[in-house]
Amino acid sequence: MFLFLLFQIIFDMISILYETKPQKGLLCNMSGKLYVVGTPIGNLSDFSPRAVETLQEVDFIAAEDTRVTIKLLNHFHIKKPMISYHEHNLREKGEYLISRILDGENCAIVSDAGMPCISDPGEDLVRLAALHNVETIVIPGPSAAISALCLSGLSTSRFSFEGFLSTNKNSRMEHLNQIKNDCHALIFYEAPHKLLTTLQDLESSLGNRRIAIARELTKVHQEVIRTTISESVTKYTDTTPKGEFVLIIEGAKEQEKTTFTLEEAISFARQLIADGAKPSDAAKEAAKETGWKKGDIYKGIL
Ligand code: SAM
Numbered sequence: 059m060f061l062f063l064l065f066q067i068i069f070d071m072i073s074i075l076y077e078t079k080p081q082k083g084l085l086c087n088m089s090g091k092l093y094v095v096g097t098p099i100g101n102l103s104d105f106s107p108r109a110v111e112t113l114q115e116v117d118f119i120a121a122e123d124t125r126v127t128i129k130l131l132n133h134f135h136i137k138k139p140m141i142s143y144h145e146h147n148l149r150e151k152g153e154y155l156i157s158r159i160l161d162g163e164n165c166a167i168v169s170d171a172g173m174p175c176i177s178d179p180g181e182d183l184v185r186l187a188a189l190h191n192v193e194t195i196v197i198p199g200p201s202a203a204i205s206a207l208c209l210s211g212l213s214t215s216r217f218s219f220e221g222f223l224s225t226n227k228n229s230r231m232e233h234l235n236q237i238k239n240d241c242h243a244l245i246f247y248e249a250p251h252k253l254l255t256t257l258q259d260l261e262s263s264l265g266n267r268r269i270a271i272a273r274e275l276t277k278v279h280q281e282v283i284r285t286t287i288s289e290s291v292t293k294y295t296d297t298t299p300k301g302e303f304v305l306i307i308e309g310a311k312e313q314e315k316t317t318f319t320l321e322e323a324i325s326f327a328r329q330l331i332a333d334g335a336k337p338s339d340a341a342k343e344a345a346k347e348t349g350w351k352k353g354d355i356y357k358g359i360l
Pocket of ligand 1: 100174176177200203246247272274277302304
């Protein structure tokens with residue numbers, strides 16, 4: 059009886075250890091976990107108690123910029139080793155971080171502000187974790203995109219996150235061309251020194267739509283300007299933008315999106331041929347205008 063009780067106590071103790079503590083070391087060789095932790099986008103009071111607890115309890119933190127994260131850790135009296143993990147070292151560091159997690163350590167990934175993985179490092183690490191069957195846990199925090207959308211005053215029922223537009227002129231125009239007929243709200247991030255050029259490009263590609271410009275969210279100088287793209291171009295031609303910006307733009311109006319039948323696309327191409335275009339050029343142009351495949355139009359005009 060005594061032996062049975064002793065075994066029962068030992069068994070219970072091991073079960074408790076397995077349930078509540080990071081599973082590592084000699085007891086078993088199970089993997090640790092990856093915690094994806096959101097951090098404030100300006101107001102430190104937005105850092106959740108669960109996020110604080112998580113950073114206190116993990117073995118180490120993968121931080122986008124350790125100089126930024128140390129300020130957060132100091133504010134919450136957290137002492138924890140950090141490893142820098144950013145877009146320029148994610149390939150080699152990713153493997154290293156995962157190998158430590160597989161050896162039983164728990165890791166939290168944080169970015170400078172907001173949610174990791176959203177225009178910030180994290181996506182690759184989570185993918186790598188999934189590949190190695192490492193459990194990933196999210197500690198959600200604010201994201202500038204969603205915060206701005208909520209204040210935009212525009213329809214929030216459907217939206218797409220477009221991130222930062224490329225600095226390469228062709229790529230950004232191609233990006234805008236792809237989304238110009240989307241009927242849902244569009245969310246962009248932009249740096250202050252590129253804001254005016256971006257607004258001008260948005261105006262020329264999407265036309266003059268309603269826009270909400272959310273600046274310095276959760277900070278002392280938070281501001282949301284609800285205006286039109288053209289008015290915002292005028293405003294920032296006269297005023298130098300300062301701070302961090304999110305742009306929310308209303309989607310295309312349903313009627314702006316013209317739909318063509320294949321017959322209409324073919325007849326459009328035939329008209330171009332009659333005007334002197336080569337059949338393949340006419341099919342290409344008609345495809346661009348109507349959204350049909352060039353091959354289908356080409357077959358139709360032969
Ligand atoms: N991961 C972050 C998130 O979840 O929001 C975004 C990081 S991204 C590198 C930084 C961009 O987010 C800024 O250039 C700006 O467009 C936007 N942003 C971040 N904080 C902001 C704030 N407090 N107000 C407005 N925009 C902000």
